[in-house]
Amino acid sequence: MKKFKFKLEKLLDINIKEEDESKLKYTKAQDEKRIVERNLNRLEENYKKYSDITRAGDVISQKITINYLSTLTQSIKLTDEKLKEEEKKVIEAQNDLIEKQIKRKSLEILKEKEMEKVRKEEERxxxxxxxxxxxxxxIRNNVNVS
Structure with missing residues (x-):
């Protein structure tokens, strides 16, 4: 079988490269989301830990605890918003990756079909x-017989 040359090979290579870049973006987005989730969990644990104001003995300690809890509440809200943004980024990166995989698969299927067509033509x-x-x-055997 002679060397098969796919006309869209460069486009396929570009799509593979884009898919790899998209995989990296998706992985990075997931990692950033996990970091924000861990931060949110840590803040919530701190809130639960200090939410019992009665543990603080004197009034000054209670005020400090109340201020700290207020700050934690604000931080939790901000971190929760950031988590939602990161989830959107993950979904966007995932959709982009799926789109790139579909493009690559389509070209690979075209390549396989063209290879099969060339192989069948060579067999024919x-x-x-x-x-x-x-x-x-x-004919040679029948001519010799006559």
């Missing part, structure tokens, strides 16, 4: 040659 040509050789052998 080889079969025609074999038939000709068989015909020549038959």
């Amino acid at each position: 040509i080889e079969q025609i040659r074999n038939d000709e050789f068989a015909l020549y052998a038959y």
